Amino acid sequence: MSDRSSRVLVIVPAWNEQDNVGKTVKEILDIDLPLDVLVVDDGSTDLTTAEASAAGAKVLTLPFNLGVGGAMRTGFTYAHRQGYGAAIQVDADGQHDAADIARVLDALASVDVAIGARFAEVGDYQVRGPRRWAMRFLAATVSRVARTRLTDVTSGFRAANARAIEQYVRYYPAEYLGDTVDSLVAALHSGLRVQQVPVSMRPRASGKPSQNPFTASVYLLRSVFALSLALLRPARLMEAKKGPA
Amino acid sequence: MIVIFAIVVAGALLAVVITLLLQRRLREKYAALWLVIGFLVLILGIFPQLLGWLTTVLGVQVPSNLLFALAILLLLGVALHLSWELSQAEDEIRRLAEESALARAEIQELASRLDALEDGTGPESEGAA
Numbered sequence: 001m002s003d004r005s006s007r008v009l010v011i012v013p014a015w016n017e018q019d020n021v022g023k024t025v026k027e028i029l030d031i032d033l034p035l036d037v038l039v040v041d042d043g044s045t046d047l048t049t050a051e052a053s054a055a056g057a058k059v060l061t062l063p064f065n066l067g068v069g070g071a072m073r074t075g076f077t078y079a080h081r082q083g084y085g086a087a088i089q090v091d092a093d094g095q096h097d098a099a100d101i102a103r104v105l106d107a108l109a110s111v112d113v114a115i116g117a118r119f120a121e122v123g124d125y126q127v128r129g130p131r132r133w134a135m136r137f138l139a140a141t142v143s144r145v146a147r148t149r150l151t152d153v154t155s156g157f158r159a160a161n162a163r164a165i166e167q168y169v170r171y172y173p174a175e176y177l178g179d180t181v182d183s184l185v186a187a188l189h190s191g192l193r194v195q196q197v198p199v200s201m202r203p204r205a206s207g208k209p210s211q212n213p214f215t216a217s218v219y220l221l222r223s224v225f226a227l228s229l230a231l232l233r234p235a236r237l238m239e240a241k242k243g244p245a
Numbered sequence: 246m247i248v249i250f251a252i253v254v255a256g257a258l259l260a261v262v263i264t265l266l267l268q269r270r271l272r273e274k275y276a277a278l279w280l281v282i283g284f285l286v287l288i289l290g291i292f293p294q295l296l297g298w299l300t301t302v303l304g305v306q307v308p309s310n311l312l313f314a315l316a317i318l319l320l321l322g323v324a325l326h327l328s329w330e331l332s333q334a335e336d337e338i339r340r341l342a343e344e345s346a347l348a349r350a351e352i353q354e355l356a357s358r359l360d361a362l363e364d365g366t367g368p369e370s371e372g373a374a
Contacts, residue, residue, distance in 0.1 A: 063337075063340045063341060063343075063344045064337055064340055173269075175272065175273055225273070226273070229266055229267065229273075232267055233267055233269075
């Protein structure tokens with residue numbers, strides 16, 4: 001058994017990403033850092049598992065689709081049980097530039113959670129309409145809770161140190177939007193420090209993201225709902241923690 | 246009197262749903278329908294004349310008939326939603342049972358191969374079975 005506390009686990013949640021996952025894994029493994037890649041195959045019906053292990057990743061195959069939140073929960077539990085010192089989430093679709101992984105991980109020297117953020121004056125990622133308003137609103141509100149400027153709280157490009165992994169294993173919501181916004185607010189409420197690192201986002205390597213105005217409006221409403229609940233929760237969380245500790 | 250009762254019932258329903266949500270004992274997807282029902286009852290409780298107006302607009306004979314019809318419709322929706330979710334959950338449990346049976350068979354196979362190796366009889370002399 002090698003000591004894993006000095007190693008980093010790269011968690012790649014993947015759902016039907018057979019065309020992108022192999023390339024993403026290879027790019028990550030090419031980085032000159034002590035890291036292991038864990039692909040969590042979220043109930044794919046294609047060759048995601050085979051492509052990922054062929055590229056050299058460890059693969060956890062979920063029997064059915066749990067959503068990004070559920071996949072990340074599985075990944076964080078694995079990181080915790082194996083004793084990794086840090087974990088970073090990287091999307092399988094190639095949106096996250098593997099070259100930025102080192103920069104996001106560097107931020108963990110001073111904080112517990114580091115977020116690779118779009119709209120932070122780097123790159124040319126474009127979002128319009130209700131989806132943009134939702135992102136603006138979420139960013140402004142969570143920034144106030146964090147007492148630091150966060151511009152992209154729904155970013156899936158985030159790193160966590162051992163302390164944050166422990167908190168995520170205790171509570172990591174699998175609900176829609178919960179995996180990004182709710183988990184971040186819960187981390188802040190339990191006293192973890194959060195910082196953002198500006199990164200550029202590349203367009204998806206294949207497939208296209210949804211930009212339909214109706215789904216974007218529903219997204220706005222659901223994000224307001226999820227965020228209000230997350231913000232209302234702290235008092236209870238703190239009470240619950242006082243008990244056993 | 247009935248107005249106050251409706252408002253109290255709606256308020257209690259909303260309070261229970263929101264408390265359960267905050268304690269994470271109720272998931273958002275189930276809460277949504279109950280919140281909608283709670284708000285509808287609350288609105289009808291505060292503006293009871295709304296029901297009378299709706300009754301004439303829709304051509305229903307008695308306001309209470311409309312109320313019962315609406316209540317049955319909403320509860321039908323909730324029941325259907327729950328049946329659908331339950332079917333999905335059963336399907337997922339079935340798949341988990343399959344996975345666990347397969348995993349157990351694999352572990353047993355590995356354990357017996359390991360036993361054979363430790364007994365000194367090589368896998369090629371005994372076979373993997």
